[in-house]
Amino acid sequence: MNYAWLASSSVMFFSMLVTISLTLIGCSPETSEYQQPNGIIYCSEGNPASFNPQLDTSGTTVDVSSHQIYDRLLDFDLVTGEIISGLASSWITSVDGLTYTFQLRKDIAFHSTGYFTPTRSFDADDVVFSFNRWRDKNHPYHDVSGGRYPYINSVGLGDLISDIKRINRYRVEITLVRPESSFLANLATDFSIILSAEYAEKLAAAGTPDLIDTHPVGTGPFKFNSFRQDRYVRFDAHPEYWRERSTTQQLIFDITPSSSLRLAKLMTGECDSMAFPTHSQLDIIRKRKELTLDEKPGLNIGFWAFNTTKPPFDKPEVRRALAMAIDKNALMEAIYFGSAIPATSIIPPSSWAFQPDTRSSTFNPLAAAKLLRENGVEEGFSMTIWAMPVERAYNPNAMKMAELMQRYLRNVGIDANIVSYEWSTFRARLNQGLHDSVLIGWSADNGDPDNFFRPLLTCSAIASGTNRARWCSKEYDKLIDQALNYTAQEDRAYFYSKAIELINEQMPLMPIAHAFRYQAYRDNVTGIEINPYGGIQFRNVGKQ
């Protein structure tokens, strides 16, 4: 039988198929002259809990809302860390440091969205509303969406403000209970955002106040469009935005929990930028020619805290000896893969309170062993190192770090046992003080050094569960409080240098490292800048 016709027709058929598929390939970004719609896609790591950072301190919520939807009265300059004007064009502090008067900018438009059309521009009422929501427990909006304001409560901002008054339409006066120089810095954090009072009134009248946090309205560079869980958050440009900005028309958070998938999407160009590359991915990103990796020292500290309420760790000599037994530089390579700098104190170098000439503990196992024996810690003494079970920038692998430290401690005659629990149990047991020592850390929320000194080591921070050393020193507390009575940086820096000296002498914790922060993006993306003081900002981000 002759089937030559069959062969020729099947050849024709398959060449047709190949042509079709090649046409499709032809639309790939490299070969097409067509520009995609104007927009930025950011592969983020998870679902935001709400669109109001007053309610949630998690980085995911902050990234998606703080600098996209909202503005603050004040902002941090990303380079110098200085406080600069935001919605408040200027401010005056009274001589006694108790009264702050803010002059507000005029003609600042709120977002006009599918669910809300503003009739007036931003004014003093919005500021009073936004502050009273978390400050005044009887405010109609205080209990909406749970009524918990974690950041504001943790720094005691609500109790610090005794009154907030509207002087006229564009002037607001805030009175404090006591002078506190970190007050302005707290107003510039990601959490001190300004909501629309008019929108809140409208929602209250409609009986749906909860919508204020799920369908947000602000004055920020992007307005909320839609959110689909596990899929995306969509923003449109706010056309009447008051600051300079890029011409980006759309901003999309592509929610991609897996970090390897985020990297894959970044490589194929489905994302323009990705959140949180892991340490093992950094080299891959550096090697790809179409990707850029920015790094900047972060405002964080990873440390090894000793439980100073348990003997023999109540002796400063023992704590110093233990710190001397560990080689920090070896930890830098093994745990951080070079993506961190060794810490000499709890303050990172990018802060103005950093003391460049601080002497950190030097690695000296012989002296350490001698000092331990002198203070009654015999050969074979057994202690626990608690290693936190989660990955954080300031300590990407606490378990491995604990294992390395175990070996160093064996050299000075100490048997260290590693302890770890599931994260929430871990923190609960730490709060009960069941540990001998713990590997943990801290990331700051604002540029003010008080944000390191106060939560990490003051007496009152033992109860609120951030002082892992359970160290309480009247002298130290006094220094930290005194520093806040002054507004000039040089004056405050004096007290902080004293505090750092005290920490190094007492060694309630051994500072280990300040980790870098990373931002990975494609080469054609412009204007991405790492914000060391909190959430990511897309205002100036565009594409070439």
Add this chain to the structure above:
Amino acid sequence: MLKIILRHVSLLILTLFILSFFSFSLAYLFPGDPLVNLTGIRDSSEQGYAILAKQYAMQGSFLSQYWEYVNHLFSGNWGLSFSSGLPLAEEISRSLAASVELSAYALIVSFVVGLPLGFLAGLRHHKLTDFALLTTSVIGYSIPVFWAALIAILIFSIQLGWFPLSGRISLLYDVPYQTGFILIDILLSDLPDKEFAFKDALRHLVLPSVSIAIVTCTIVMRITRRSVVEVMSSEYIQAAYARGLSPRQVFLRHGVKNALIPILPLLVMQFTTLLTNAMIVETIFSWPGIGNGLIQAIYQRDFPAIRAGMLAVSALVLTFTITIDMVIQIFDPAGRRPENATS
């Protein structure tokens, strides 16, 4: 014919009844309050809870509860998702449409490729082409779907950069939801750059539909091949040759039709296999379909979503299978069961 229809409809109703009963008992089998598992409303006030309990007849017997549950199902109230808080009926119909769309295109691909190859192999029975195609089909058949998908991503997305690796369309195109089928939605939309959106959606379709189609394509090919071999060696074909028709005439006039008719239903039935494979591949390509949705629901212990999602998928597959079976029996009175044509 009426008998056939009656028999199938009653079978369908009975199985759907068992399915819905099973899905209802899931609310009791999952940990937690059955009412919460049914409605998906977790933090209702005491009053709200009482109203809900009344609506679902929670005080009544198990059977009356089940009756209320079925009523709610039919009125489109499938409960709320734990994780998103949105109505499940809408969530599931959206994701089911995405899965059906993906499976449909994959089915088309496997027909377009599998049928001609099957004919070729059948006509070249026990020749080199036949053996080569059979070998290829064994390889294609043995490759696990998820592995094929991952390899396709590695080569065509990450190395070559030809196709995207996630989603149905670039998020920069905001296609309004109408039918749930992305290509149709794009055509119906008034996007300014419709043509590019369409191309972009096609590019997103290529890798997932091809990786699902590989297995089905080999099955289609083998079924067709066997049927062609049988038909071409039958007496009437020999008779046609004897009458002096050319091989081309014999094949086109008698071969194609007679080879296809018995296997057509069997081929359509591949759709259910496809849907199952699509559910696996969806999670790899982040395709917003029902498979992906169910996996997420299982991870997040979203019991209402698991219950409703399973019910929706099994009801769809069941309805499809029984309908096709009915149609076959109506149009194939000789009772030539499609099983006769398996490879």
